[in-house]
Amino acid sequence: MGHKTSLLRADPILFSPIYLNADNVSTEKLLALYRFSNIFFPKMGSGLVKTIMDMERHSERLVANSSPEERKKLIRQMNSLSMDILLTVSDEAQRIMEISVHIVPSEVLERAQQGRNDLVHYQQLSDELDKLIAKLIAKEVCRRFTSKLADGFKALTGIKQVPSFITQLLDIGWINRDGELLHEACIDDLLTGKYREQFEQWMPTELLHEGMEIRETIETFFAISQYDGDSLIQDARERHALLEITIRETVRR
Amino acid sequence: MWQGIAAKIGELDLPWEKTRIYQDGTPVCGNETALAKRLAERGSPNYLFIIELMKKGAVLEGTEDMDLLIREYDLLNKLLMTKAGSERESVNTEYQEKSRKLLILRDQFIAGRIASTLQNGELPIVFMGVMHRLDKLLEKEFQVSYVIYRLPFRSIGTIYNA
Numbered sequence: 237m238g239h240k241t242s243l244l245r246a247d248p249i250l251f252s253p254i255y256l257n258a259d260n261v262s263t264e265k266l267l268a269l270y271r272f273s274n275i276f277f278p279k280m281g282s283g284l285v286k287t288i289m290d291m292e293r294h295s296e297r298l299v300a301n302s303s304p305e306e307r308k309k310l311i312r313q314m315n316s317l318s319m320d321i322l323l324t325v326s327d328e329a330q331r332i333m334e335i336s337v338h339i340v341p342s343e344v345l346e347r348a349q350q351g352r353n354d355l356v357h358y359q360q361l362s363d364e365l366d367k368l369i370a371k372l373i374a375k376e377v378c379r380r381f382t383s384k385l386a387d388g389f390k391a392l393t394g395i396k397q398v399p400s401f402i403t404q405l406l407d408i409g410w411i412n413r414d415g416e417l418l419h420e421a422c423i424d425d426l427l428t429g430k431y432r433e434q435f436e437q438w439m440p441t442e443l444l445h446e447g448m449e450i451r452e453t454i455e456t457f458f459a460i461s462q463y464d465g466d467s468l469i470q471d472a473r474e475r476h477a478l479l480e481i482t483i484r485e486t487v488r489r
Numbered sequence: 490m491w492q493g494i495a496a497k498i499g500e501l502d503l504p505w506e507k508t509r510i511y512q513d514g515t516p517v518c519g520n521e522t523a524l525a526k527r528l529a530e531r532g533s534p535n536y537l538f539i540i541e542l543m544k545k546g547a548v549l550e551g552t553e554d555m556d557l558l559i560r561e562y563d564l565l566n567k568l569l570m571t572k573a574g575s576e577r578e579s580v581n582t583e584y585q586e587k588s589r590k591l592l593i594l595r596d597q598f599i600a601g602r603i604a605s606t607l608q609n610g611e612l613p614i615v616f617m618g619v620m621h622r623l624d625k626l627l628e629k630e631f632q633v634s635y636v637i638y639r640l641p642f643r644s645i646g647t648i649y650n651a
Contacts, residue, residue, distance in 0.1 A: 468581060472569055476566070478514055479514065479561065481524075482514060482558065483558070483559060483562060485527050486520065486524065
Protein backbone atom coordinates (compact mmCIF):
# COMPACT_ATOMS: atom_id res chain seq x y z
CA MET A 237 0.00 0.00 0.00
CA GLY A 238 1.16 3.56 -0.59
CA HIS A 239 0.60 5.97 2.25
CA LYS A 240 -0.38 4.06 5.35
CA THR A 241 -1.95 5.57 8.36
CA SER A 242 -1.76 3.55 11.49
CA LEU A 243 -5.14 3.57 13.13
CA LEU A 244 -4.73 1.59 16.27
CA ARG A 245 -2.24 1.72 19.06
CA ALA A 246 -2.85 -1.92 19.82
CA ASP A 247 -0.69 -4.37 21.67
CA PRO A 248 1.54 -5.64 18.86
CA ILE A 249 1.62 -9.13 20.28
CA LEU A 250 -2.08 -9.59 19.79
CA PHE A 251 -2.96 -7.20 17.02
CA SER A 252 -1.00 -5.45 14.39
CA PRO A 253 -2.25 -1.99 13.64
CA ILE A 254 -5.00 -1.46 11.14
CA TYR A 255 -3.90 0.53 8.15
CA LEU A 256 -5.98 2.77 6.00
CA ASN A 257 -4.80 3.96 2.64
CA ALA A 258 -6.25 7.42 2.93
CA ASP A 259 -5.12 8.42 -0.56
CA ASN A 260 -7.24 5.77 -2.21
CA VAL A 261 -10.38 6.10 -0.16
CA SER A 262 -13.24 7.77 -1.96
CA THR A 263 -16.25 9.21 -0.20
CA GLU A 264 -18.86 7.26 -2.07
CA LYS A 265 -17.14 3.92 -1.60
CA LEU A 266 -16.35 4.36 2.04
CA LEU A 267 -19.71 5.86 2.86
CA ALA A 268 -21.43 3.01 1.04
CA LEU A 269 -19.24 0.48 2.82
CA TYR A 270 -20.00 2.04 6.17
CA ARG A 271 -23.75 2.10 5.51
CA PHE A 272 -23.71 -1.47 4.21
CA SER A 273 -21.81 -2.62 7.25
CA ASN A 274 -24.16 -0.82 9.57
CA ILE A 275 -27.13 -2.57 8.03
CA PHE A 276 -25.67 -6.02 7.78
CA PHE A 277 -23.05 -5.95 10.49
CA PRO A 278 -24.25 -3.50 13.13
CA LYS A 279 -21.33 -1.76 14.75
CA MET A 280 -18.80 -2.80 12.17
CA GLY A 281 -15.89 -1.62 14.25
CA SER A 282 -16.73 -3.68 17.28
CA GLY A 283 -17.82 -6.60 15.07
CA LEU A 284 -14.45 -6.66 13.45
CA VAL A 285 -12.62 -6.52 16.72
CA LYS A 286 -14.88 -9.20 18.16
CA THR A 287 -13.91 -11.57 15.37
CA ILE A 288 -10.29 -11.06 16.21
CA MET A 289 -10.91 -11.43 19.92
CA ASP A 290 -12.81 -14.68 19.34
CA MET A 291 -9.63 -16.21 18.04
CA GLU A 292 -8.18 -15.65 21.46
CA ARG A 293 -11.23 -16.82 23.34
CA HIS A 294 -10.96 -20.21 21.66
CA SER A 295 -7.67 -20.66 23.41
CA GLU A 296 -9.59 -20.93 26.67
CA ARG A 297 -10.86 -24.33 25.54
CA LEU A 298 -7.30 -25.49 25.39
CA VAL A 299 -6.75 -24.26 28.91
CA ALA A 300 -9.78 -26.18 30.12
CA ASN A 301 -8.92 -29.39 28.30
CA SER A 302 -5.28 -29.75 29.23
CA SER A 303 -3.25 -30.08 32.39
CA PRO A 304 -0.93 -27.25 33.55
CA GLU A 305 2.11 -29.35 32.58
CA GLU A 306 0.76 -30.00 29.10
CA ARG A 307 0.00 -26.29 28.65
CA LYS A 308 3.49 -25.27 29.76
CA LYS A 309 4.96 -27.76 27.33
CA LEU A 310 2.75 -26.45 24.56
CA ILE A 311 3.66 -22.86 25.28
CA ARG A 312 7.33 -23.80 25.17
CA GLN A 313 6.93 -25.67 21.90
CA MET A 314 5.02 -22.84 20.27
CA ASN A 315 7.43 -20.23 21.51
CA SER A 316 8.81 -19.14 18.15
CA LEU A 317 5.57 -19.56 16.18
CA SER A 318 3.51 -16.70 14.94
CA MET A 319 0.44 -16.43 12.76
CA ASP A 320 -0.54 -13.62 10.43
CA ILE A 321 -3.96 -12.98 9.06
CA LEU A 322 -4.50 -10.27 6.53
CA LEU A 323 -7.92 -8.79 5.89
CA THR A 324 -8.12 -6.33 3.05
CA VAL A 325 -10.80 -4.16 1.54
CA SER A 326 -10.07 -3.28 -2.08
CA ASP A 327 -11.56 -0.90 -4.58
CA GLU A 328 -10.90 -2.58 -7.91
CA ALA A 329 -7.19 -3.36 -7.71
CA GLN A 330 -6.34 -0.85 -5.02
CA ARG A 331 -6.40 -1.73 -1.35
CA ILE A 332 -8.14 0.92 0.67
CA MET A 333 -8.07 -0.80 4.02
CA GLU A 334 -5.74 -3.42 5.41
CA ILE A 335 -6.13 -5.14 8.72
CA SER A 336 -3.09 -7.10 9.60
CA VAL A 337 -3.57 -9.41 12.57
CA HIS A 338 -0.41 -10.82 14.04
CA ILE A 339 -0.89 -13.50 16.64
CA VAL A 340 1.74 -15.25 18.74
CA PRO A 341 -0.05 -18.42 19.96
CA SER A 342 2.20 -18.97 22.95
CA GLU A 343 1.47 -15.46 24.19
CA VAL A 344 -2.24 -15.92 23.62
CA LEU A 345 -2.21 -19.20 25.50
CA GLU A 346 -0.26 -17.70 28.34
CA ARG A 347 -2.72 -14.85 28.64
CA ALA A 348 -5.64 -17.26 28.58
CA GLN A 349 -3.97 -19.38 31.25
CA GLN A 350 -3.54 -16.34 33.45
CA GLY A 351 -7.20 -15.55 32.87
CA ARG A 352 -6.53 -11.94 31.90
CA ASN A 353 -9.61 -10.00 31.17
CA ASP A 354 -9.43 -8.26 27.82
CA LEU A 355 -12.76 -6.48 27.96
CA VAL A 356 -11.20 -3.07 28.50
CA HIS A 357 -8.79 -3.61 25.65
CA TYR A 358 -11.62 -4.85 23.48
CA GLN A 359 -13.83 -1.86 24.19
CA GLN A 360 -10.94 0.51 23.59
CA LEU A 361 -10.17 -1.04 20.21
CA SER A 362 -13.80 -1.08 19.22
CA ASP A 363 -14.41 2.55 20.15
CA GLU A 364 -11.25 3.71 18.49
CA LEU A 365 -12.00 1.90 15.28
CA ASP A 366 -15.52 3.34 15.11
CA LYS A 367 -14.25 6.85 15.72
CA LEU A 368 -11.47 6.57 13.19
CA ILE A 369 -13.67 5.30 10.41
CA ALA A 370 -16.23 8.02 11.12
CA LYS A 371 -13.56 10.71 11.21
CA LEU A 372 -12.05 9.58 7.96
CA ILE A 373 -15.38 9.63 6.20
CA ALA A 374 -16.25 13.06 7.59
CA LYS A 375 -12.90 14.39 6.47
CA GLU A 376 -13.26 13.00 2.98
CA VAL A 377 -16.82 14.28 2.61
CA CYS A 378 -15.69 17.74 3.71
CA ARG A 379 -12.76 17.70 1.31
CA ARG A 380 -14.99 16.90 -1.63
CA PHE A 381 -17.60 19.41 -0.63
CA THR A 382 -15.04 22.19 -0.18
CA SER A 383 -13.72 21.61 -3.68
CA LYS A 384 -17.28 22.06 -5.00
CA LEU A 385 -17.66 25.21 -2.93
CA ALA A 386 -14.39 26.52 -4.31
CA ASP A 387 -15.72 26.10 -7.86
CA GLY A 388 -18.79 28.15 -6.96
CA PHE A 389 -16.80 30.89 -5.23
CA LYS A 390 -14.27 31.05 -8.04
CA ALA A 391 -17.03 31.69 -10.55
CA LEU A 392 -18.28 34.59 -8.41
CA THR A 393 -14.84 36.17 -7.87
CA GLY A 394 -14.45 36.35 -11.64
CA ILE A 395 -17.59 38.34 -12.45
CA LYS A 396 -17.58 42.09 -13.08
CA GLN A 397 -19.48 43.14 -9.95
CA VAL A 398 -18.27 40.82 -7.22
CA PRO A 399 -21.08 40.30 -4.67
CA SER A 400 -20.46 41.85 -1.24
CA PHE A 401 -20.86 38.35 0.21
CA ILE A 402 -17.73 37.28 -1.65
CA THR A 403 -15.71 40.39 -0.83
CA GLN A 404 -16.57 39.91 2.80
CA LEU A 405 -15.31 36.33 2.72
CA LEU A 406 -12.15 37.55 1.02
CA ASP A 407 -11.71 40.31 3.60
CA ILE A 408 -11.96 38.05 6.59
CA GLY A 409 -9.61 35.56 4.99
CA TRP A 410 -12.01 32.70 4.52
CA ILE A 411 -11.46 32.34 0.80
CA ASN A 412 -8.70 33.32 -1.57
CA ARG A 413 -8.97 34.82 -5.06
CA ASP A 414 -9.25 31.31 -6.50
CA GLY A 415 -12.32 30.72 -4.39
CA GLU A 416 -10.56 28.14 -2.24
CA LEU A 417 -11.64 27.94 1.38
CA LEU A 418 -8.83 28.84 3.75
CA HIS A 419 -7.92 27.58 7.19
CA GLU A 420 -10.27 29.84 9.17
CA ALA A 421 -13.33 29.10 7.05
CA CYS A 422 -16.26 27.13 8.37
CA ILE A 423 -18.71 25.38 6.09
CA ASP A 424 -21.45 25.23 8.69
CA ASP A 425 -21.59 28.99 8.82
CA LEU A 426 -22.15 29.18 5.11
CA LEU A 427 -24.92 26.63 5.27
CA THR A 428 -26.71 27.62 8.43
CA GLY A 429 -25.11 30.84 9.71
CA LYS A 430 -26.13 34.40 9.11
CA TYR A 431 -24.90 34.29 5.50
CA ARG A 432 -27.12 31.42 4.57
CA GLU A 433 -29.43 33.83 2.80
CA GLN A 434 -26.61 35.15 0.64
CA PHE A 435 -25.21 31.71 0.12
CA GLU A 436 -28.63 30.64 -1.08
CA GLN A 437 -28.88 33.68 -3.34
CA TRP A 438 -25.54 33.29 -5.04
CA MET A 439 -24.64 29.63 -4.97
CA PRO A 440 -26.38 26.76 -6.79
CA THR A 441 -29.36 25.37 -4.89
CA GLU A 442 -28.12 21.81 -5.27
CA LEU A 443 -24.88 22.78 -3.51
CA LEU A 444 -26.80 24.06 -0.51
CA HIS A 445 -28.92 20.92 -0.47
CA GLU A 446 -25.90 18.68 -0.77
CA GLY A 447 -24.17 20.56 2.01
CA MET A 448 -27.15 20.26 4.32
CA GLU A 449 -27.46 16.58 3.53
CA ILE A 450 -23.80 15.97 4.26
CA ARG A 451 -24.03 17.94 7.48
CA GLU A 452 -27.01 15.92 8.60
CA THR A 453 -25.37 12.65 7.58
CA ILE A 454 -22.23 13.40 9.50
CA GLU A 455 -24.13 14.46 12.58
CA THR A 456 -26.57 11.57 12.50
CA PHE A 457 -24.41 8.70 11.38
CA PHE A 458 -21.10 9.49 12.87
CA ALA A 459 -22.02 11.64 15.84
CA ILE A 460 -18.69 13.42 15.76
CA SER A 461 -18.47 15.42 18.93
CA GLN A 462 -18.14 19.15 18.61
CA TYR A 463 -14.68 19.17 20.04
CA ASP A 464 -12.06 16.51 20.20
CA GLY A 465 -10.22 16.23 23.49
CA ASP A 466 -7.08 18.07 22.38
CA SER A 467 -8.77 21.17 21.02
CA LEU A 468 -11.00 21.36 24.09
CA ILE A 469 -7.97 21.33 26.37
CA GLN A 470 -6.14 23.88 24.25
CA ASP A 471 -9.16 26.21 24.33
CA ALA A 472 -9.53 25.59 28.06
CA ARG A 473 -5.89 26.56 28.71
CA GLU A 474 -6.23 29.83 26.83
CA ARG A 475 -9.48 30.74 28.55
CA HIS A 476 -8.07 29.74 31.93
CA ALA A 477 -5.05 32.03 31.47
CA LEU A 478 -7.30 34.95 30.51
CA LEU A 479 -9.65 34.43 33.43
CA GLU A 480 -6.77 34.07 35.84
CA ILE A 481 -5.52 37.57 34.97
CA THR A 482 -9.07 38.93 35.04
CA ILE A 483 -9.80 37.55 38.50
CA ARG A 484 -6.40 38.53 39.89
CA GLU A 485 -6.65 42.09 38.59
CA THR A 486 -10.21 42.51 39.82
CA VAL A 487 -9.61 41.05 43.26
CA ARG A 488 -6.37 43.06 43.69
CA ARG A 489 -8.40 46.22 43.31
CA MET B 490 -9.25 36.90 12.09
CA TRP B 491 -9.03 40.02 14.30
CA GLN B 492 -7.52 41.98 11.43
CA GLY B 493 -10.55 41.09 9.33
CA ILE B 494 -12.93 42.06 12.13
CA ALA B 495 -11.10 45.36 12.66
CA ALA B 496 -11.32 46.14 8.96
CA LYS B 497 -15.04 45.38 8.89
CA ILE B 498 -15.77 47.48 11.96
CA GLY B 499 -13.68 50.32 10.53
CA GLU B 500 -15.82 50.30 7.41
CA LEU B 501 -18.95 50.76 9.53
CA ASP B 502 -17.82 54.26 10.47
CA LEU B 503 -19.62 54.23 13.80
CA PRO B 504 -20.16 57.23 16.08
CA TRP B 505 -17.48 56.14 18.55
CA GLU B 506 -18.42 58.59 21.29
CA LYS B 507 -21.82 56.95 21.36
CA THR B 508 -20.58 53.37 21.16
CA ARG B 509 -20.50 51.01 24.13
CA ILE B 510 -18.42 47.83 23.96
CA TYR B 511 -19.40 44.58 25.63
CA GLN B 512 -16.70 41.95 25.77
CA ASP B 513 -16.88 38.25 26.65
CA GLY B 514 -15.01 37.72 29.93
CA THR B 515 -14.95 41.36 31.09
CA PRO B 516 -16.55 41.46 34.54
CA VAL B 517 -18.57 44.28 36.02
CA CYS B 518 -15.85 45.46 38.39
CA GLY B 519 -15.31 49.18 38.09
CA ASN B 520 -11.82 48.85 36.62
CA GLU B 521 -12.75 47.51 33.20
CA THR B 522 -10.40 49.88 31.37
CA ALA B 523 -7.38 48.98 33.49
CA LEU B 524 -8.18 45.32 33.02
CA ALA B 525 -8.47 45.73 29.25
CA LYS B 526 -5.08 47.48 29.18
CA ARG B 527 -3.51 44.71 31.24
CA LEU B 528 -4.89 42.02 28.94
CA ALA B 529 -3.85 43.98 25.85
CA GLU B 530 -0.32 44.18 27.26
CA ARG B 531 -0.41 40.41 27.55
CA GLY B 532 -1.05 40.26 23.80
CA SER B 533 -4.78 39.49 23.72
CA PRO B 534 -5.80 40.50 20.16
CA ASN B 535 -9.38 41.38 21.04
CA TYR B 536 -8.37 43.63 23.93
CA LEU B 537 -5.72 45.27 21.75
CA PHE B 538 -8.47 46.09 19.31
CA ILE B 539 -10.83 47.28 22.07
CA ILE B 540 -8.15 49.66 23.34
CA GLU B 541 -7.94 51.10 19.83
CA LEU B 542 -11.71 51.65 19.80
CA MET B 543 -11.57 53.25 23.23
CA LYS B 544 -8.97 55.70 21.95
CA LYS B 545 -11.55 56.74 19.36
CA GLY B 546 -14.05 57.43 22.11
CA ALA B 547 -15.88 54.13 22.65
CA VAL B 548 -16.62 53.00 26.21
CA LEU B 549 -15.88 49.51 27.49
CA GLU B 550 -18.73 48.37 29.70
CA GLY B 551 -18.53 45.74 32.42
CA THR B 552 -20.24 42.81 30.77
CA GLU B 553 -20.16 39.69 32.89
CA ASP B 554 -21.11 38.61 36.37
CA MET B 555 -17.87 38.07 38.29
CA ASP B 556 -19.33 35.17 40.29
CA LEU B 557 -20.21 33.34 37.10
CA LEU B 558 -16.71 33.92 35.72
CA ILE B 559 -15.22 32.52 38.93
CA ARG B 560 -17.44 29.48 38.54
CA GLU B 561 -16.18 29.08 34.99
CA TYR B 562 -12.60 29.43 36.20
CA ASP B 563 -13.17 26.72 38.81
CA LEU B 564 -14.58 24.39 36.16
CA LEU B 565 -11.58 25.01 33.93
CA ASN B 566 -9.25 24.46 36.86
CA LYS B 567 -10.75 21.08 37.55
CA LEU B 568 -10.53 20.10 33.90
CA LEU B 569 -6.92 21.15 33.51
CA MET B 570 -5.81 19.63 36.79
CA THR B 571 -6.99 16.20 35.68
CA LYS B 572 -4.35 14.03 34.10
CA ALA B 573 -4.98 12.63 30.63
CA GLY B 574 -6.72 9.25 30.61
CA SER B 575 -10.05 7.81 31.51
CA GLU B 576 -10.53 10.25 34.39
CA ARG B 577 -9.95 13.21 32.03
CA GLU B 578 -12.69 11.83 29.79
CA SER B 579 -15.30 11.83 32.53
CA VAL B 580 -14.16 15.27 33.76
CA ASN B 581 -14.41 16.50 30.15
CA THR B 582 -17.99 15.33 29.95
CA GLU B 583 -18.80 16.93 33.28
CA TYR B 584 -17.09 20.16 32.21
CA GLN B 585 -19.01 20.36 28.94
CA GLU B 586 -22.32 19.78 30.67
CA LYS B 587 -21.72 22.29 33.46
CA SER B 588 -20.18 24.93 31.21
CA ARG B 589 -23.19 24.71 28.89
CA LYS B 590 -25.51 25.45 31.80
CA LEU B 591 -23.21 28.20 33.02
CA LEU B 592 -23.16 29.74 29.56
CA ILE B 593 -26.93 30.10 29.63
CA LEU B 594 -26.69 32.00 32.93
CA ARG B 595 -23.86 34.15 31.60
CA ASP B 596 -25.82 35.00 28.45
CA GLN B 597 -28.85 35.96 30.52
CA PHE B 598 -26.73 38.25 32.67
CA ILE B 599 -25.03 39.85 29.65
CA ALA B 600 -28.35 40.43 27.88
CA GLY B 601 -29.68 42.14 31.03
CA ARG B 602 -26.49 44.14 31.34
CA ILE B 603 -26.73 45.44 27.77
CA ALA B 604 -30.38 46.36 28.21
CA SER B 605 -29.74 48.18 31.49
CA THR B 606 -26.55 50.08 30.63
CA LEU B 607 -27.12 51.18 27.07
CA GLN B 608 -28.28 54.79 26.93
CA ASN B 609 -30.66 56.33 24.43
CA GLY B 610 -28.95 57.00 21.12
CA GLU B 611 -26.03 54.69 21.93
CA LEU B 612 -24.85 51.78 19.87
CA PRO B 613 -23.58 48.51 21.38
CA ILE B 614 -20.76 46.40 19.93
CA VAL B 615 -20.74 42.95 21.45
CA PHE B 616 -17.75 40.58 21.17
CA MET B 617 -18.73 37.07 22.17
CA GLY B 618 -17.15 33.63 21.88
CA VAL B 619 -18.51 31.11 19.44
CA MET B 620 -20.53 29.11 21.94
CA HIS B 621 -22.66 32.01 23.14
CA ARG B 622 -26.28 32.26 22.08
CA LEU B 623 -26.71 35.81 23.26
CA ASP B 624 -28.15 36.89 19.91
CA LYS B 625 -31.24 34.80 20.60
CA LEU B 626 -31.87 36.74 23.81
CA LEU B 627 -31.15 40.13 22.28
CA GLU B 628 -33.13 39.88 19.08
CA LYS B 629 -36.40 40.48 20.93
CA GLU B 630 -35.32 44.00 21.91
CA PHE B 631 -32.53 44.81 19.49
CA GLN B 632 -31.89 44.60 15.82
CA VAL B 633 -28.85 42.33 15.76
CA SER B 634 -26.39 42.54 12.89
CA TYR B 635 -23.18 40.58 12.58
CA VAL B 636 -19.77 41.84 11.65
CA ILE B 637 -18.81 38.32 10.72
CA TYR B 638 -21.04 35.36 11.09
CA ARG B 639 -20.66 33.03 13.99
CA LEU B 640 -18.41 30.00 13.96
CA PRO B 641 -20.46 27.48 15.86
CA PHE B 642 -18.83 24.36 14.55
CA ARG B 643 -15.51 23.08 13.38
CA SER B 644 -13.40 25.14 11.06
CA ILE B 645 -11.89 23.72 7.92
CA GLY B 646 -8.48 23.80 9.54
CA THR B 647 -9.62 21.74 12.48
CA ILE B 648 -11.01 19.05 10.23
CA TYR B 649 -7.95 18.89 8.03
CA ASN B 650 -5.50 18.89 10.86
CA ALA B 651 -7.36 16.20 12.78
